[in-house]
Amino acid sequence: MPRPEVRRDRWTTRWGLRCARLACAILILLSPTNLSAQYEGRVYAITGARLVTLAGDVIENGTIVLRGGLIEALGADVTPPADAVLIAGDSLTVYPGFIDAFSQAGLVLPRGNDREFAGNIAHRPATEHFRADSSVLPEYRKQGLTAALIARSDGVFGGQAVLMNLMGADVASMTVMAPVVQVMGYQGQRDYPGTLMAVVAYQRQTLIDASYHDMLLARYRQAPQGMARPPEDPDLEALVPVAKGEAPILAVVEIENDFKRLRNLAREHGLRFWIAGAQEAFRVPELIREAGAPVLVSMDYPAITEVTGYPFDRAFKNLTDEEKKALDERDKAAVHGNAAAVFQAGVPLALATGGMSSPDDFLKNVRLAVAAGLPAEEALKALTITPAGLFGVADVLGTLEPGKIANLTLTHGDVFTDEDAYVAHVFVDGRKETFEKPKPPAAGGGSGMAAGSWTVSVSLAGEATAGTMELTQEGQTVTGTLSVEGQTVDFEGTIIAGALELTGAIPDMGSVTLSATIEGDRMTGSLSLGPMGSAALTGTRNPGGAASERRAGR
């Protein structure tokens, strides 16, 4: 029973107001790519670069020409056209644009009391809640990710996954392929099904219902007279190909037993499935091999304490520190070796951000996967041709070939093995974005810890006032604004080990200081207002920010 959309509208309105007040201007100014400024017909030629085409041999010292959002030509002896903007690529490696095979990039879902029922919303595309102007998209592109399979992970039958390019003016123009696949997850809803066990029961019954619905519709088309009219149910209809085993379903699974739940359901109902997330695939390699299903492996590494079986070797045991350390090392290696284990199982492998709290560690975690045994060339395929093939877009994405979409990832150094390597540029639909060489993270300041948009409450003398904060962070340096009751104050300062210290000035009042500690998405602290005394301040980061919902259900 989907909830009425009224709440979402209200929410949208609220967001819209905030946008109008603050963000519209800021977003345009701060966005690394000023899209409107980029001439649609611009032609680029990257010269003297190492072209890893994945469609033949690597071309050392080659040139690649992009025109009209497509790859026009590439090769060792291609001459840049006269109308091209030249990019000297002598220290760059050019890859087909990386594809994030399972992602929540740019999805802003209603939360809290506005949370939607996502038990069965199979006819709805995930892009309903995709925001083309989401401030997190540049973070994904910075990891070399140019396209992503966008899917909700909060549903049971959570709708259609859609392949999106990760830069563009609007949802419509960013869409590469829709729909790609139906998504199924194990998240309880606010209403039935609330618990995992009910989710599994609901999966079973819904699949039965879909097949039955299909049978009734066929029967009704054949001979409607004398038969009750089957009710309209677009969600059930959308699931029919899945229930009949004609189309795969993308199942979001995390822990060992989720894999088995999925396998059992698939056996019962003759499902074909792909697996997304798959953080504990290394615990069930046989199951994966037997299923032969493609696995979209999240680069989220669970803490070893959360991994199934953690207590087996440890609980109630009198272990020495060395023994504990050895077990921990073993388990960490297994967690990092997850993608390698999937590769070893001989099934199609793709890599994904889905399940990560932020994309910032994506390439770092890919390197850990490579270090733990995933061959670098396999990691590259898992970011390019494998997902392109799975998602049915191998003719337009996944390799560097003339005529394909101009999605490119350009790196300094080998991002699969070298910690100092980084993404220098990406092209998405032929549009360029350039990144600075990342600064080494300052000691103590967690990256992205303060950044984001916050809803805050400031209480002075027992009276609380709501406000908003928009913070950006570079290393330990934090800048941003606090808006309360139409007043906006600019702040700057530092965050060191979770402790935020900012100063700003209010006209006619002098300086104000803000001290707070940030833990996850919560901020608590105080605002010192000079002669007016001190106000307590609490805040929560708005969804879609740097940190968001963590692993559920352990």
Add this chain to the structure above:
Amino acid sequence: MNTQIARRAAGFLALALTLALPTLAGAQQDDYAITGGTVVTVSGATIPNGTVLVQDGIITGVGTNVAIPDGVARFDATGKFVYPGLIDAGTGLGLQEAGGMAGPVDNFELGPYNPQIEAYIGIDHTSEMLGVQRVGGFTTVVTGLDGRGEPIPGYDSMINLWGWTPQAMAVEKRIGLRVNWAKDREEDLREYFLEGKAYAARVAMAERGEIPVLEWDVRMDGLIPVVTGVLPVIFEAREVDDIKSAVAFAEEMGLRYLIRGARDAWKMTDFLVEHDVKVLFSGIHGTPGQDEPYDVHYATPAILNEAGVDFAIYSGGTANVFSLTYEAGMAVAFGLPMDKALRALTLDAARLLGVDDQLGSIEEGKMANLLITTGNPVEYTSQVETMFIRGELVPWDDKFNRLMRRYRGRPGEILP
């Protein structure tokens, strides 16, 4: 089928005999002698075929050659055992009825510091929770407010589980002042206790006429017995750091004290012995943490005993206080000697709480809290057949026995 019925009937007969109730109508304090049983004095040697003489609620003779005055009633305990009544050194009895029920809840007072509060005065002495504990052999318990975790809930009281008024039940109205200790409360409690000391000094000066009469402060007045070392403070502390800081605090203030709870006591036996800490341990049936041995709480009493820590045990319960004998039994299974387990429920509990002159063993001059049983009450299967409190024969009129008699005696099937 017939033989089965016959066998069952025979079984019922045996059961009926074991459950035979004392036939005296009502409970009259009287003089009497318990003869023929094995008398487990706890304080001294066990006396086979011994006699215990009780007069005016006091034990006046114990041994094999006790002269029994004329006219004294006799209880034949041949083939049975005579034990001192069991003591639970920490409960919440009488201050709350069944958990989750609407009804009286008198186990906390408002505010953080309530040294003026005495538990016994708020006890519902007709509470069903009291009588049923006797089935396990408990004649006496410490009870107190838990204060919902506030630092000073008040004075614990020691009560007998039989009596017509709270006052008649009270053994000690103030057995010790409960303090729910935590390391981070230390500064506040230091200030409060120092204030109490100063107040006590001023009261003494006023009594000597050295200063004018003070304005009386009910709370400060409540602190006097503990800051002057007359009564102990009973610190509830569970973890190593809390226990250590409580001990340091007590030593600094010169308090008499006990540590109650003491979950982590097994980690610090040297410390406890060195500082001569008296421990009331609870939670033998608690579940272990994953980073602990599976038998950590079962085996803690044995570890404390081996190390020479002075300790007794308590239940901390309200409804199932009688299960404390089972906790003691589990400690025995994990290495605690049986006689120490018994002492932890009798003489050691009495001694740690400062009432061993009245309770805890079968000795001349002590209160006649006595059991006639089929065996050691720490043994899981032993049955308490007869109980005396302050020398009175206690009728089995508790809720368990009342309901048992009522429904065992009901007619057969009445539903269609």
Add this chain to the structure above:
Amino acid sequence: MSAIRKSIPSAFHALALTLLATLAGSVPASAQDLLIRGGTVLTITNGDLPNTDVLIRNGKIAEVGQNLTVPPGVRVIDAQGRYVMPGLLDSHSHMGIDRGINEGSRSVVPEVRIADVIKHDDPAFFTALAGGITTIHTMHGSANTIGGQNETLKLKWGRPWEDMIIEGAPMTLKLALGENVRRSSVDDPTRYPRSRSGVAEVLRESFQQARDYLAAWEKYEADEAAWDRANRRSRGLAPIPPKRDLKLEALADALEGRSILRVHGYRADEMAMVMEVAKEFNIRPGVFEHALDAYKIAPEVARNGWATSVFADSWGYKIEAYEAIPYKMLIHYEHGVRTSINSDSAERVRRLFQEAARGVKYGGLPENECLKMITINSAMDLGIEDRVGSIEVGKDGDIAIFSHYPLHTAARVEMTIIEGEVFFDRSATDVLATWTLDPKGGEERP
């Protein structure tokens, strides 16, 4: 009907287990072979046998007798001076369940299954093993009138959950009465029912729906058979089958006696109500959970053939437990009401033998009757008494070895064996007396 009678999951389940069994056959026989030498064997169903050996082969009890010859290569466990009894069963538990035991969003959810959500690495499994438990019945909570399908597990700590499930154990269905159901509806003011009468009505309505469902399938099958026989040219389209409804199938299983009702109830009137409803629908008698006041209607419970699974002496923790008495086992026994003692708790499960001992203390039940309450009676609650619950040739080699007579103080579990494999061995387990302290943890022990 056949389509729903034979639910697909159980067919797959059977297939998986057959495969496992085939695999097990190819494993060297010694993995599930043991000879337990010279203990006092408490068979439960056939008396106590001093100085007796128990031979387990391929996970099953092969022989019970004195001075058995040791087959080559079979491990011998010396149990002289010890007590050998069947592994204990906990008839009511909530251990090892992932992400919620109550689907509280609706009051009737028989379609949800614990088997779908087992969490096999719950450390409580190990501490239960250390208390001699070999089998648990892990269940839905009591927030719902009909809470779902429970699961019976062997505590094979360290193994995947498929290995823990008992092949062929009947389905059990959790029902709940009284305060917990009512209160869950108070939390959600729109959830029916709010009264005990309402609970009765919901039960009747649910079972009536299941009856109608069965009838619909029967009609369909008759129609289909007629259609099959009819003239192919003139018969028209095939009849439309009813939709499979997993909720109603679970209830239909109960109606047709394929599952055992496990009914959470405290007050006697509630239990009388369920017996009345069950009779109306001709549902086979099940087991009352907690059943703390069943002693008040013991003759009626006995006559209706219901059993009880109780706490020995826990009482007074809520108003429904205010009339509970520890003499209940005695009164049940006197009236022939089968009783098991359960834990309902990851704490109590570690010492179920001690709970059983309370039957001797309160009313002087015969000791073997008390042992039955944690073994064969619990197995009967679960419909697996042909496999576990006593030491008999042919039954599973599930054994608990105690240091002393299990109902006596000083009894400690030394070893727990499931299907011939040792899953707990105190002599090979870290215990407090040998524990070294974390240097940061406090004072070093002497």
